[in-house]
Amino acid sequence: GESVGLHLPTLSVQEGDNSIINCAYSNSASDYFIWYKQESGKGPQFIIDIRSNMDKRQGQRVTVLLNKTVKHLSLQIAATQPGDSAVYFCAVSYNTDKLIFGTGTRLQVFP
Amino acid sequence: GAVVSQHPSWVICKSGTSVKIECRSLDFQATTMFWYRQFPKQSLMLMATSNEGSKATYEQGVEKDKFLINHASLTLSTLTVTSAHPEDSSFYICSAYGESQPQHFGDGTRLSIL
Numbered sequence: 097g098e099s100v101g102l103h104l105p106t107l108s109v110q111e112g113d114n115s116i117i118n119c120a121y122s123n124s125a126s127d128y129f130i131w132y133k134q135e136s137g138k139g140p141q142f143i144i145d146i147r148s149n150m151d152k153r154q155g156q157r158v159t160v161l162l163n164k165t166v167k168h169l170s171l172q173i174a175a176t177q178p179g180d181s182a183v184y185f186c187a188v189s190y191n192t193d194k195l196i197f198g199t200g201t202r203l204q205v206f207p
Numbered sequence: 208g209a210v211v212s213q214h215p216s217w218v219i220c221k222s223g224t225s226v227k228i229e230c231r232s233l234d235f236q237a238t239t240m241f242w243y244r245q246f247p248k249q250s251l252m253l254m255a256t257s258n259e260g261s262k263a264t265y266e267q268g269v270e271k272d273k274f275l276i277n278h279a280s281l282t283l284s285t286l287t288v289t290s291a292h293p294e295d296s297s298f299y300i301c302s303a304y305g306e307s308q309p310q311h312f313g314d315g316t317r318l319s320i321l
Contacts, residue, residue: 130309139213139300139312140251185250193239195310197250 108204115173117201119186124167126190131160131171133182134200140185143171173203181205210234211303213313221321222293228286228316230301236281237303241310242274245298257284291320 109115121129127148132140146153146160146169153160159172169186183202187195210233218226230240239258243251255265255276263276273295275287284303288295296319302310 132312137315137317139211139302139314142209142309142311145309193304193310194241194253194256197252199250 105199106202106204108206109176111176111178111205111207113176115171115176115180115203117171117173117184117186117203119169119171119198121167121169121186121188121196123188123190124164126167126188128189129160129162129169130187130195131158131169132185132187133180134185135182143184176203176205178205178207209311211237211301211311211313213301213316215316216314217317217319219319219321220291223290226288226291226318228288228299228301228318230284230286230303230313232282232303232305232311235303235305237284237305238281240278240284240301240303242276242284242286243300243302245300245315247298251300254286288318291318293320296320 130145131143133143134140144155144158144160146162151162157174161170173180181204183200185200186198189195212231212233214229220226241256242254244254245251253266254269255263257263257276257278259278259281265271278284298315298317300312300315302312304310
């Protein structure tokens with residue numbers, strides 16, 4: 097089976113700093129990984145994804161790093177802004193459409 | 208692109224009634240839709256996978272007679288919570304995707320059963 101965990105339930109950063117949110121997964125055969133952002137009272141919003149044939153992918157202000165050796169995934173947010181405050185989930189799948197979600201990390205950005 | 212609309216956004220009803228939640232893909236055809244349930248400050252738990260024109264596949268522990276899912280077209284799936292009770296109160300979220308990932312999510316339905 098697959099279990100997905102996050103290292104920290106809450107991450108507090110100062111506006112302008114970089115944020116790093118981590119995620120560990122258990123199934124070494126997992127082949128697709130996604131980061132979602134969820135604001136209060138809303139559904140998850142897609143941020144960035146990566147497949148197992150890559151180890152890094154960049155978007156606008158965000159970078160996802162995949163380390164298959166240690167089964168670790170991270171999301172880096174550059175120049176964190178107040179609008180980045182939300183709960184961030186990693187989700188993982190293996191050769192299937194179904195996603196297994198991590199427990200979530202709450203990112204708090206203070207001025 | 209890839210907009211998923213969920214309706215209603217919140218509903219309050221009496222115990223024993225049935226509630227229907229709609230999930231629509233607005234700008235793409237969704238071959239597969241998923242229904243999740245989320246408790247406060249917790250993660251999303253997959254309830255069932257819905258494919259257009261076929262029966263839904265339910266996750267272990269989810270009562271299929273309690274949570275009826277219909278995926279009648281490539282743009283619409285519905286979840287009906289039958290004979291709802293207070294323990295069914297939760298945040299229900301759907302997601303959909305078309306020919307390729309990722310899944311895109313609706314904004315959820317907050318269900319409160321009195």
